[in-house]
Every structure is written in C-alpha cells, then in structure tokens.
Amino acid sequence: MGGIMSSWAAHEFVEGDNILRFDLKRDLSVLKNKVTVKGAFIGGRQITYTAKDDLSILRFGEREKVIVDPTITDLSYAEALAIQELEKSKDVELIGNVDAVLKFCRAGEYAHIKIDSLGIDEIRMLEKIMLQGTNKLTMRIEFRGKTKSLSDIIAEIYDKTHKIERSSEALKEATFAALYVEPVFCELTFRGPDFKESSNVWFDENGNLKLVDGALDGYAVFEVNADEEAFLNWFDLNFDVDEKDGSITVDILDAADNVIESNISSYKSLQPYPADLDACENNANEYDVVNCFVDNSHLSAVSAYSIKVKWQTGLDRYVIYPKSKSLGLNCLFYKYLHIYILQGSTQPVKIRLHTTDNDYYEKTLLFPQSYVWREFKLELGTSDWAAVGSPDWSNINFISIYLPASDNITEYTWIDGICFNPLLAETFKVKFNFSRPNTSSQSPVFKKLVVRYLLGVV
Numbered sequence: 001m002g003g004i005m006s007s008w009a010a011h012e013f014v015e016g017d018n019i020l021r022f023d024l025k026r027d028l029s030v031l032k033n034k035v036t037v038k039g040a041f042i043g044g045r046q047i048t049y050t051a052k053d054d055l056s057i058l059r060f061g062e063r064e065k066v067i068v069d070p071t072i073t074d075l076s077y078a079e080a081l082a083i084q085e086l087e088k089s090k091d092v093e094l095i096g097n098v099d100a101v102l103k104f105c106r107a108g109e110y111a112h113i114k115i116d117s118l119g120i121d122e123i124r125m126l127e128k129i130m131l132q133g134t135n136k137l138t139m140r141i142e143f144r145g146k147t148k149s150l151s152d153i154i155a156e157i158y159d160k161t162h163k164i165e166r167s168s169e170a171l172k173e174a175t176f177a178a179l180y181v182e183p184v185f186c187e188l189t190f191r192g193p194d195f196k197e198s199s200n201v202w203f204d205e206n207g208n209l210k211l212v213d214g215a216l217d218g219y220a221v222f223e224v225n226a227d228e229e230a231f232l233n234w235f236d237l238n239f240d241v242d243e244k245d246g247s248i249t250v251d252i253l254d255a256a257d258n259v260i261e262s263n264i265s266s267y268k269s270l271q272p273y274p275a276d277l278d279a280c281e282n283n284a285n286e287y288d289v290v291n292c293f294v295d296n297s298h299l300s301a302v303s304a305y306s307i308k309v310k311w312q313t314g315l316d317r318y319v320i321y322p323k324s325k326s327l328g329l330n331c332l333f334y335k336y337l338h339i340y341i342l343q344g345s346t347q348p349v350k351i352r353l354h355t356t357d358n359d360y361y362e363k364t365l366l367f368p369q370s371y372v373w374r375e376f377k378l379e380l381g382t383s384d385w386a387a388v389g390s391p392d393w394s395n396i397n398f399i400s401i402y403l404p405a406s407d408n409i410t411e412y413t414w415i416d417g418i419c420f421n422p423l424l425a426e427t428f429k430v431k432f433n434f435s436r437p438n439t440s441s442q443s444p445v446f447k448k449l450v451v452r453y454l455l456g457v458v
Contacts, residue, residue, distance in 0.1 A: 013100050013141070015115040020138060022115060024096035032065040032089035033057050037082045039072025047075055051082035053090045065089065069298075076412055077299050077308075080342060083371045084299075094124060094143040101138060111141065185235065188224060190430075190449040196223040201434060204445065210434070211246075211443035217435040220446060221253075225427040226453050234270035235452040237430065241266070246436030246444040253429040260332040260394075260428070270333075270451075279321050279399075279418040280307045288323035291315040292403075299414055301340035301373045306416035309401075317403045319415070325354070325398040329420065332394050337378045338419040341401075343367040344412035350402040351378070352388075359389035360400070373416075380420075 013019050033056035039047035052062075065085060072078050098113065114121050124143065192209045195201075200218025201209045211218050226234075241248045251262045261268075279286075282305045284294045289309075297308035311317045331353070343349065346367050354360040363385050365376055381393050401415065432446050 011111040013098060013111055013113050015117060018101040019115065020099045020101065022096070022098045022118075024094055024098060024115065024118065024120070024143065026060075027093045027095045028060060028063070030089060030093075031056070031060060031063050031091075032086070033060065034062055034064040035067065035082045035085045035089070036064060037067045037069070037072065037078040037085075039074075039078050040070050042073065047072055047078050049075060049078040049082045051079070051086040053086065056090055071298060074297075076344070077297060080299055080344075080371045080412075080414070084342075084373060087372055094120070094122075096143055098141045098143075099138055100141065185452055186226070186455055187450055187452045188226070190222045190224075190451075192220075192446065194222060195220040196429070197221045201446075209432070209446040211436060214439050216437075216439065217433070219431055219433045221429050221431045222449055223427060223429050224451050233454055234428075235454055236267065236269045237449065237451040238267045239430075239432075239449045240447040241432070241444060242447065243444040244436075245441035246434065248435075248444045248446065249433045251431045251433070253431055254332070255427040255429070257429070258332070261330065280416045281305055284308075286322050288320040290318040290320075292317045292319065294319060297414060299342070300416050301342070301375070302417040306340075306342075306414045309413040309415065311403055311406065311411045311413070314405055316405050319401045321399050321418070327397050327399075329396040330394045331380050331396050331420065334380055334420040336421040337376075337380055338417060338421055339376050339378070340373055340416040341365065341367075341376065342373045342414040342416075343370055345370050345406075347403065347406060347411070349413065351376075352400045352402060353385075353391070353396045354398045354400060355391040355395050356389070356397070359391040361385040361387055361391050361393075373414075375417075 015022075034050065034052040036048065036050040041047075067081065067085065072081075094113075110123055112122075113124055192203050192207045195209070198209075198218070198220040200212050200215035201220050202212050204210050209220050224237075239250065249262070250264050252260045252264060252268070254260055280300070280303050282296045284296045284307055287294045287307065291312045293310045293312075295308045295310075297306045298304070299308070300306040307319070309319055337351075337353075339351065341349065346369065348364050348366050350362055350364050352360040352362045363378060365374075367374060399418065401413075403411075403413070430449055430451075432449075434444050434446075436443055
C-alpha cells in the first residue's frame with residue numbers, strides 16, 4: 001500500500017525526528033508494471049492484450065512480463081488474464097530495517113514511514129519489531145519484502161504444470177517441483193466412562209454402558225474433537241454395541257446439539273461427499289443454462305479450467321450445476337462453501353443452494369472491481385442466507401448462479417473452485433439412544449466408539 005496515506009491512526013516514524021538510522025531499499029525484483037498476453041494467431045493476426053500501470057512505470061521504469069499461450073483464442077480471456085497478473089505483481093515492497101526511538105507498537109499494527117532522502121512516504125504494516133540497546137530504549141523494525149505463502153507456491157506450480165501440458169513450446173524453460181503430504185491415520189477411542197453427558201445409563205461390571213434398573217430408555221453423548229495442528233479431516237467412525245433384548249440408535253450432532261444425521265449404522269464414513277465437486281473441470285456440458293451460454297476456459301483461479309459464462313441481454317439469467325439436479329448434499333456436514341468468481345462487470349450476482357426449483361437459500365455476492373478474481377468463503381447454515389420457500393440444509397440438490405437482466409451484451413463471468421469445506425476439526429457429538437420393551441428385558445450395552453481422522457505430515 002505504498003504512497004497511500006491513511007485516515008486512521010498510524011505510528012509515525014520520520015527521518016530527522018525519531019528515526020535514528022536505516023538500511024532500506026525497494027524490492028524491485030518481483031515488480032511487473034506491464035503485462036502482455038499473447039495468444040493464438042487468428043486470420044494472420046495474433047491475439048494480444050497489454051495491461052499496465054502508468055504511475056508505476058513513471059516512478060520505477062517499465063518492467064514487463066510477457067505471457068505466451070497459443071491456446072488463448074479469445075481477446076476477453078487475454079484481457080482478463082493480463083489484468084489479473086498485473087494486480088498480482090505491480091506492488092513494490094520495502095526490504096531492510098529502520099532503527100528508531102522506542103514507541104509502544106506491535107507487529108500487525110501500521111506505521112507511517114517518512115524518509116525524504118529515499119523518497120519514501122508510505123503506510124506499512126509492522127511485520128517484525130525488536131528492542132535494541134542495553135536499556136531497550138530503541139527499536140528495530142524489519143521489512144522483509146513480499147513473501148509467498150505455501151498456497152501461492154503450490155498454485156504457481158500447478159499453473160505451470162498445466163500450461164506446459166497445453167503449450168510446451170511457449171514454456172519449454174519452465175521448471176516446477178512437487179510437494180508431498182503423507183496422510184497418517186489417527187484414531188480416538190471412547191469407552192463407557194468417556195461420555196460427556198447421559199440420562200438413565202450407568203456402567204456394568206465390565207465398564208460398559210447399559211440402562212439403569214427400571215428405565216425403558218436413556219442416552220449417552222460422546223464429544224469428539226482433534227486438537228492437532230496438522231489435522232486434515234475426519235475420516236470415519238464405528239462402534240461396538242450389543243442390543244440384547246432392546247435396541248440402540250445412533251445420531252451425529254454438531255457442537256450446538258443440532259442433528260446432522262440420525263440412525264447411522266455401526267460404520268459411518270465422515271466424508272459424505274467429496275468437498276471438491278469438480279464442478280469446473282472441463283465439464284461445461286454438465287451445466288444447465290437459462291438465457292446464457294457456458295464454455296470451458298483456461299482462465300482459472302485454482303483449477304486447470306474454469307466455467308466461462310456469456311450472458312444474453314435484457315433477460316434474467318441462470319447457470320445451474322449439475323443439470324441433473326441430483327447432488328443430494330447434506331450441508332449440515334459442511335462449514336463453508338468456497339467459490340471463486342471473476343465478473344466482467346461490477347454487477348452483483350446471486351448464488352442459490354436449491355432443495356427444489358422453488359425452495360432455496362440465496363446470498364448476494366458483490367464485485368467492487370471487474371476482471372479480478374474474488375474468492376468467496378460463505379458460511380453455511382447461517383441466517384444471512386435468505387430462505388425462499390422451504391429449503392432444507394440437509395438436502396441440497398443443485399447450485400444456481402443468477403444474474404439479473406442487463407443491457408450489456410459483452411458481459412462475461414468466470415466460475416472456479418466450487419468446494420464445500422467440511423467441519424474440519426470442529427467438535428461434533430455422537431449420541432447413543434438406548435431402549436428396551438419393558439423393565440424385565442435385558443438392557444442393550446455400549447462397548448466402545450472409534451473415530452478415525454487424517455493428519456497431514458510433510
């Protein structure tokens with residue numbers, strides 16, 4: 001956020017005032033203020049689009065990135081890709097350190113750094129602060145420049161791999177690596193004494209749970225959580241019971257005691273549906289459309305492909321996935337819906353999760369900028385989803401994306417990475433319901449519950 005003055009308070013560090021010394025420079029190694037995308041030759045002319053930041057070019061000189069991809073046959077694709085790459089690489093970071101008179105500030109807060117001799121007058125986040133001197137009366141602020149997250153690195157590797165598959169001539173010199181994460185099974189075992197709450201049950205001589213004398217029914221609830229930083233996901237559960245003259249039914253609850261699934265069998269997979277629906281992987285033929293067209297596109301956020309939508313004018317428009325309307329998805333097992341959308345305008349779109357055509361949950365998604373990928377992480381089951389008709393979170397059968405009528409005939413939207421994220425390491429509960437026909441019947445017996453989950457070890 002170089003050169004931007006903030007209206008909110010920031011710690012002041014000024015050359016000639018409280019700055020004692022500095023060793024600071026701009027990191028221009030990753031700066032690209034001009035991006036040119038070159039695609040296929042059509043009719044003797046090459047599809048080409050250039051996006052640039054004139055102010056950055058004026059300050060730092062032209063630093064161009066050229067992307068050559070003969071599979072690009074659409075100018076709007078080239079335009080969107082150039083703008084996207086420019087947004088990612090046009091910022092200039094500071095690297096080095098500043099020594100200053102001690103101020104009470106913490107990493108994560110913001111500072112106004114003003115060093116006239118270097119032409120620096122900027123608001124920057126404080127990343128790392130160290131106390132200096134024998135009496136700790138001075139401080140050092142470190143600026144480490146732009147760092148890449150693991151997800152950024154993986155995304156770049158993935159993108160390069162797929163571009164090499166599509167266009168080996170354009171990227172012969174590209175290099176890439178692989179990251180291996182070894183999944184490891186772990187398990188939690190619960191026996192009688194481990195219950196969190198109960199009614200009308202107690203231990204037998206073997207430490208198992210059974211109904212107390214004179215009770216016809218009762219229950220025991222076990223609380224399940226995995227306090228592991230490397231937790232990937234829950235995998236399955238199984239339990240050992242002896243029903244004798246009665247019966248035991250088992251329910252899965254969330255942390256707030258809402259029933260996620262009832263009457264489960266002795267083995268239950270906790271992966272009810274793949275989190276990634278593969279809804280945008282070269283499968284535009286699996287979409288149904290109303291007043292629009294869809295196609296597969298290589299302009300993607302996280303996948304090899306995205307779904308490109310060309311909207312017709314003057315009419316309300318819909319994209320529906322899947323066209324069979326048969327997901328049968330129990331969203332009570334999931335915490336979030338992830339979706340990436342690149343909108344060719346700033347017009348809002350609506351996403352709907354349908355039980356039937358007329359029964360759905362709806363949320364409006366906003367786009368402050370056009371032709372920039374936006375990641376949406378939408379929490380499921382909350383009141384900010386508007387309910388139309390009588391939808392059911394435990395029975396979502398299809399997804400629709402709705403765009404109101406517009407007169408813009410060139411309007412496009414790209415959709416990528418539709419993914420339902422599971423409850424992850426959040427606590428859930430397993431409830432065992434005991435019953436028998438009369439008090440003289442033998443009580444059903446609970447022996448143990450085993451829950452398995454996966455850790456990711458690099």
